[in-house]
Amino acid sequence: MLAANNDISIDRQQVLSQIGYDDDYKPSARITSLVNDYIDNYHDFLAPSYSYTFRNIMSVEGNRVDIGDSIFLESTVVSRLLERCEIVAVFALTIGSHLEDMVAYLSESGLVLQATVLDAIGSGVAENLAHHIEDRIAELVGAGGFVISRRFSPGYCDWDVEQQGMVFRAMNGDTAGIQLTDSMLMMPRKSVSGIIGIGMPGNDIEKYNPCITCSEKDCPGRRR
Numbered sequence: 212m213l214a215a216n217n218d219i220s221i222d223r224q225q226v227l228s229q230i231g232y233d234d235d236y237k238p239s240a241r242i243t244s245l246v247n248d249y250i251d252n253y254h255d256f257l258a259p260s261y262s263y264t265f266r267n268i269m270s271v272e273g274n275r276v277d278i279g280d281s282i283f284l285e286s287t288v289v290s291r292l293l294e295r296c297e298i299v300a301v302f303a304l305t306i307g308s309h310l311e312d313m314v315a316y317l318s319e320s321g322l323v324l325q326a327t328v329l330d331a332i333g334s335g336v337a338e339n340l341a342h343h344i345e346d347r348i349a350e351l352v353g354a355g356g357f358v359i360s361r362r363f364s365p366g367y368c369d370w371d372v373e374q375q376g377m378v379f380r381a382m383n384g385d386t387a388g389i390q391l392t393d394s395m396l397m398m399p400r401k402s403v404s405g406i407i408g409i410g411m412p413g414n415d416i417e418k419y420n421p422c423i424t425c426s427e428k429d430c431p432g433r434r435r
Contacts, residue, residue, distance in 0.1 A: 219259060219306075219343065221335045223250060229331030245328055253332045258307030260387040261344055265409070266299050282381050286370035288421045289406070292360055295419070296410035300348050300359070301381040305389050305402035306336050337401045348407055357409050360416045364405035365395070368421055378404050 224234065226246050232238050238246070269277040271294040276284040278299055284290070293299055310333045317326035341362065349359045366372040375395040379386055390398045397404065410416045 219257070219336050219340050221250065221253070221332060221339055223247065225335045226250065226328065226331050229334060230327055242324075245325065249325075249328050249332055253310075253329070253336065256310035256313055256329070256333075257336065258309055259305065259336075259340055260307070261302065261304035261340065262382060262385045262387040263300050263302035263344060263348065264382055264385070266301060266381055268293055268296055268299055278381060280380070282377050284370075284377060284406070285374060286368065288368040289363060289370055291421070292363070292408045292416070292419050293406075295414040295416050296360070296408040298352075298357070298409040300352075300407040300409060301378055301405075302344055302348075302362075302407070303379070303382060303386045303389050303397075303402065303404040304337070304340050304344060305387055305397070305399050306333060306340065307401075308399040310336075311400050333401045337403055341403045345407065348409075352409050356411065358412050358417050360408035360410075360419055362405050362407045364403060367405075375404065378406070 223246060226249075227238060227242075228234075232242075266278040266282075269279050271277075271290050274285055274287040274290045276290050276293045276299075278284065278301075284293070284299075310329065314326045314330045314333070317323075317329065345359070345362055352359060363370060365374040365378060372395050375391060375397070379389075379391055386404075387402075389402045389404070392398060408416055408419070
């Protein structure tokens with residue numbers, strides 16, 4: 212499924228934070244002009260697409276979740292979430308390869324600052340597209356009285372990145388044009404995949420957050 216570019220937005224401070232400027236630091240006029248120009252034109256570098264599917268949760272035993280067709284999600288964090296759910300949404304999204312091709316071209320041309328800004332925009336757009344899909348799934352299942360969890364991706368917490376293969380198998384080939392390398396990295400690079408738990412209200416599905424009890428305070432994927 213293709214995503215309309217107007218489904219995806221990004222703000223200036225989000226980009227500045229990605230390249231190292233916090234809210235209290237005023238960037239130079241050159242940086243401000245460059246960021247503003249790229250924000251005005253970043254849609255030209257996007258070819259966003261996404262796909263998702265819904266699977267029934269067959270069983271949860273220990274750290275292993277069976278979602279049918281010999282597909283097993285193996286993670287303590289994921290199993291603790293999905294034991295509260297009836298359904299799991301499996302998704303994949305990408306902003307396409309054009310932006311990262313342009314980042315590579317800028318870097319090779321010695322325009323490192325420009326490449327850094329455009330790469331930061333790409334990361335922000337991919338994250339915002341993931342939020343858009345979360346909202347879309349919440350809307351769809353909400354009509355049936357269900358609620359959704361936070362999203363989780365292979366590589367988060369104790370969910371091994373090797374499980375990316377199971378995520379893609381669950382989607383039956385409809386992976387928004389994303390390919391997996393032998394090391395389970397996604398191509399294009401600005402892509403996100405993962406799961407969202409779906410269940411009835413009252414089981415704290417929406418509140419489930421393993422970061423609360425995790426001791427790794429400096430984890431880059433930490434959520435409040």
